Amino acid sequence: ALDSSAVLHVSEWAIRSVSHIAATRADFADVEKAGLMQKNTKPMEFSTHKAMLNRLTAQVNKLEAVSVRVPRKKKELRTRLAADEAEDDPGEMFLARMKPKMSKLSELCDRIGNDDNDVSEQFEDFETAMEELSKLISYASTCAKPIDQGALRLACRKLIAAADEAVEYKEDVNARDPYKNHYESMAEAAASLGWVVSPAPVKHMTDYKRIVSIYTENILASYIELGCDEVHSEYSEALNTVVAELYDYVEQEHPAGLKWNYAKGSTPLGYKAARTLTMPNAHVLADFVELMDIQLEAYVYASEFLGGKIAEQARKLVDVFEQEYEMLQAAQRKPRPKGLAEMKMLFTPTMHEIAAVMSVSDAAANDDRLSLHLRTVAEAVGVLTWPVVLDITPLNYVVDIQSGLRTYFERFRLQYKPPKGAAAHPTAAFHLKWAHALRDLVVGVKTYVHVHHEHEMEFGTGHEKTEVRAALQKKEIKAALDQLKAANAKKRKKSWTAGATKGPLHGKIKPATHPPDGTNHGRSSSSGTSGGASKTSKGGRTTARR
Numbered sequence: 290a291l292d293s294s295a296v297l298h299v300s301e302w303a304i305r306s307v308s309h310i311a312a313t314r315a316d317f318a319d320v321e322k323a324g325l326m327q328k329n330t331k332p333m334e335f336s337t338h339k340a341m342l343n344r345l346t347a348q349v350n351k352l353e354a355v356s357v358r359v360p361r362k363k364k365e366l367r368t369r370l371a372a373d374e375a376e377d378d379p380g381e382m383f384l385a386r387m388k389p390k391m392s393k394l395s396e397l398c399d400r401i402g403n404d405d406n407d408v409s410e411q412f413e414d415f416e417t418a419m420e421e422l423s424k425l426i427s428y429a430s431t432c433a434k435p436i437d438q439g440a441l442r443l444a445c446r447k448l449i450a451a452a453d454e455a456v457e458y459k460e461d462v463n464a465r466d467p468y469k470n471h472y473e474s475m476a477e478a479a480a481s482l483g484w485v486v487s488p489a490p491v492k493h494m495t496d497y498k499r500i501v502s503i504y505t506e507n508i509l510a511s512y513i514e515l516g517c518d519e520v521h522s523e524y525s526e527a528l529n530t531v532v533a534e535l536y537d538y539v540e541q542e543h544p545a546g547l548k549w550n551y552a553k554g555s556t557p558l559g560y561k562a563a564r565t566l567t568m569p570n571a572h573v574l575a576d577f578v579e580l581m582d583i584q585l586e587a588y589v590y591a592s593e594f595l596g597g598k599i600a601e602q603a604r605k606l607v608d609v610f611e612q613e614y615e616m617l618q619a620a621q622r623k624p625r626p627k628g629l630a631e632m633k634m635l636f637t638p639t640m641h642e643i644a645a646v647m648s649v650s651d652a653a654a655n656d657d658r659l660s661l662h663l664r665t666v667a668e669a670v671g672v673l674t675w676p677v678v679l680d681i682t683p684l685n686y687v688v689d690i691q692s693g694l695r696t697y698f699e700r701f702r703l704q705y706k707p708p709k710g711a712a713a714h715p716t717a718a719f720h721l722k723w724a725h726a727l728r729d730l731v732v733g734v735k736t737y738v739h740v741h742h743e744h745e746m747e748f749g750t751g752h753e754k755t756e757v758r759a760a761l762q763k764k765e766i767k768a769a770l771d772q773l774k775a776a777n778a779k780k781r782k783k784s785w786t787a788g789a790t791k792g793p794l795h796g797k798i799k800p801a802t803h804p805p806d807g808t809n810h811g812r813s814s815s816s817g818t819s820g821g822a823s824k825t826s827k828g829g830r831t832t833a834r835r
Contacts, residue, residue, distance in 0.1 A: 300345065300348040300349070378427050378430070379426050379427060379430050379542075379548075380423035380424055380425075380426040380427030380428075380430070381423065381427070383422070383423050383426055383538065384419070384420070384423045386534070386538060387419060387531070387534060387535070387538075390527070390530050390531045390534050391416065391419065391531060393527050393530075394412065394524070394527040394528060394530075394531055395412060395416070397520055397523055397524045397527050398411075398412040398524070400520050401468075401471070401520055401521070401524060405468075406466075406468040406471070407458060407472075408468060408471050408472070408475070410458075411455055411458045411471075411472060411475050411476075412475065414451065414454040414455040414458075414479070415455045415475055415478065415479050417451045417454070418448060418451035418452040418454075418455060418479050418482055419482070420451075421447045421448040421451045422448055422482050422485070424447070425444065425445065425447075425448050425485060425547075426547070426548075428444060429444075429547050429548060429549045429550070430548065430549075430550050431550055432549065432550055433549050433550060434549040441486075441692065442695060442699075445485060445486060445696075448482065448485065449483075449696065449699065452479045452480060452482050452483070453703070455475060455476055455478075455479035456476045456479055456480055457476075458472040458475070458476055459472050459473045459476035459477075467511065467514055467515060470504045470505075470507040470508045470511065471508065471521075471524070473504045474501050474504035474505050474508065474525075474528055475528065477497055477500045477501050477504065478497070478501050478528060478531065478532050480497060481493070481494060481497035481498070481501070481532065481535065483696050484539055484543070485547045486547075486692060486693050486695065486696050487546075487668075487693045487696075488546070488668075488671065488686075488689040488690040488692070488693040489671070490539050490543055490544065490545075490546060490547075491536075491539060491540050491544055494532075494535065494536040494539050494540070495536070497532070498532050498533065498536050501528065501529065501532050502529060505525035505526075505528055505529055506525075508521055508522075508524070508525045509521075509522055509525055546689065570760065570763050570764050570767055571740055571741065572752060572756065572757070572760040573617065573621065573741045573747055573750060573752055574614075574617060574618065574621065574752050574753075574754060574756070574757050574760075575756070575757045575760035575761050575764070576737055576740065576741065577613075577614055577617060577737060578614070578757050578761065579761065579764070580610075580733045580734065580737055581607075581610050581611075581614070583733070584726075584729050584730040584732075584733035585606075585607065585610055585730060585733075587726045587729065587730075588603060588606075588723075588726040588727055588729075588730045589603045589604070589606075589607060590726075591719070591722050591723040591726040591727075592723060592726075594719050594722075594723070595659070595662070595719060595720070595723055597659065598649055598653060598657075598659060598663060599659055599662050599663070599666075599723070601649060602646055602649040602650070602663060602666055603666075605642065605645045605646045605649065606646050606666065606670060608642045608645070609639060609642040609643055609645075609646060609670060609673055610673070612638050612639045612641075612642045613639045613673055615638070616635060616636060616638070616639055616676070618753075618754055619635065620635070620746065620747065620748050620749075621747070621748070621749065621750045621751060621752045621753070622749075622751075622753075623748060623749060624748055624749045625748040625749065626748075629677075629679075632676070632677055633677055635676075636674075636676055636677050639673065640674075643670050643671075643673060643674065646666065646667065646670045647667045647670065649663055649666075649667075650663035650664050650666065650667035651667075661697070661700060661701070661704075662720075662723070664697070665694065665697040665698075665701075665724075665727065666727065668690070668693065668694060668697065669690070669694055669727060669730075669731055671690050672686075672687050672690050672691070672731055672734045672735070673734065674686075675687055675734075675738055675742065675746075676742075676746045682743065682744050682745070683738050683742045683743065683744070683745065683746065684735070684738050684739050684742075684743045684744075687731075687734060687735045687738050688735065690731070691731050691732070691735060694728070694731060698724055698728055701720065701721065701724040702721075702724075704720075705717040705720045705721050705724075706721065
């Protein structure tokens, strides 16, 4: 919409400005020699658009040459909103902050460790996990969060492997071992390092801080059995101090999740803007009912196989979905609330049902063989709180929780999928099927939110519950038609052969035959005509032959 001369004038001004920045930031004597410091201030006029385009291309090339000469700032560290220049490596700062507490704990573990226990060896694995955490923090400060979940899993692989080494001591310990609480307290401290992939890091650290304190209190309770040695009480105090310091660090530096660098120039390769997901015959109520009928029903079916508290928790999760469905119905009949308080009142019944699901996990003992299942569902149920999230879109919130659940699903895979050559757990197939069903349910919620509530919850669409049956029938008809079209397209697919010629019937293919001597060896007709003649078939159709 601007005049071409004005556009060129602005581009020349940009080149002079950036050239001046390059000359002041660094000693580049060749900036002026290269003709980049131009002083031509009068707009130029061109007779043709091609001449104007050539001039503009030359200006852009000069601008790129200048940009290369401008030195970049040091690496930047930022949260979701703003970037602040970081002079020091945040990973090294984390190690420096934790070093005094870790040194004290290391000294006590060396005093406890002997031929009868592996406390000092477990601490070495825990220390390795802390070092891997610092490396991950340093890495996150230099680049944006990977778009590909495989790349994110690869970045956290060493940390998860090191933490699992420390956690394994808890799995192998004898129930009558006097150092059982030592192993379990250190294992839970190592497991707390999973806050890097948790959607709620502060809550994650709060839970593990409480769990570690339970085991350290058990150490103090068994003081007499441990020979009344004060080193064990000092160990309990030192480990609680380490976990408390880690909690304070997460609360101060990473309250909304591991900080990644989203500053300009740090966007990962392959980044593409997210597209709006559209689906034919989308219906805000019918799609939620379809989610309950397929993914939720499959999860409940898998939970009934395992039974016990898992089945009880699954039934409570069904209540959460039903209550959220009631909330969605009410939202379609009313305008959007003006304040957050009104929105929370609308969501309060659903929150009560979510609390019931989480209470099943809280009531389970830490040594329960199914505690991992219950904790995973307690984390996964958070995806249903997307209507009341703040400072983040509902879709991004669900994606964050889905990313945090990958650590739990990876533990299921390691626990129930045996290595090659090893015997499988007798019920491993049921547990893996349950984990897959829960994962599919979370993915289903993400798809639903992406289609209908990507940026905020929909209100006042006018959809009614009475429309659901017709909308579902329309979806079924559409799916059946698509399936028939795909089947027919597959049947009509022709297989063309190179060097083939068309046959006499409806484009049928027959291979071309060319004798070496060039003569026609085709069949003769009943009248004895040559190859160029025609004959009449029994049906009366005249066909040509070679």
